[in-house]
Amino acid sequence: MLPQRVIKSILYETPYPVRSVFIQGANILASYPNSNETYQALMKLEFLTVADMFMTPTAMMADIVLPVASHLEFDSIEAPCHIPIASVQQKVTKVGESWPDIKILNELAKKLALPGFWNDSDEILDWILKPSGLTFDEFKKMGCLSGTNCADSPSNRRQTWYRPGR
Secondary structure (H helix, E strand, C coil), X not given: CCCHHHHHHHHHCCCCCCCEEEEECCCHHHHCCCHHHHHHHHHXXXXXXXXXXXXXXXXXXXXXXXXXXXXXXXXXXECCCCCCEEEECCCCCCCCCCEXXXXXXXXXXXXXXXXXXXXXXXXXXXXXXXXXXXXXXXXXXXXXXXXXXXXXXXXXCCCXXXXXXX
């Protein structure tokens, strides 16, 4: 989500003019405290892209809206901080032409020739699971993976995953 100071940067062109914005999964017209100022900033943009599941007031202002798949429609890894288990997430068949957020970002990065991105979503999931020694295909067969709860870890941000019996 855009930091609120970006709204001021758009309006006052400091430290430089902002001409285009990509907003993902956020309805900033409803969530920022000064919706009038936010509206004026969005109106000032030359191009606004919004990736969202819903046609929010912010999405209605966009030049292009990219449909985002719900978290139930794509393979992913769910690893909540409050329990030490990661599990496969896809629960329903994908509907329509919507994409997961990570695929949208990855495909945009490839089109812009930005370095450090992946060939496809499966490669991303393999990279996430690399510390466990599993590929995503292996993980899907297991269904879940036990680990150290991030609340218990020294950094309070890291999770360590391991295969059962390791």
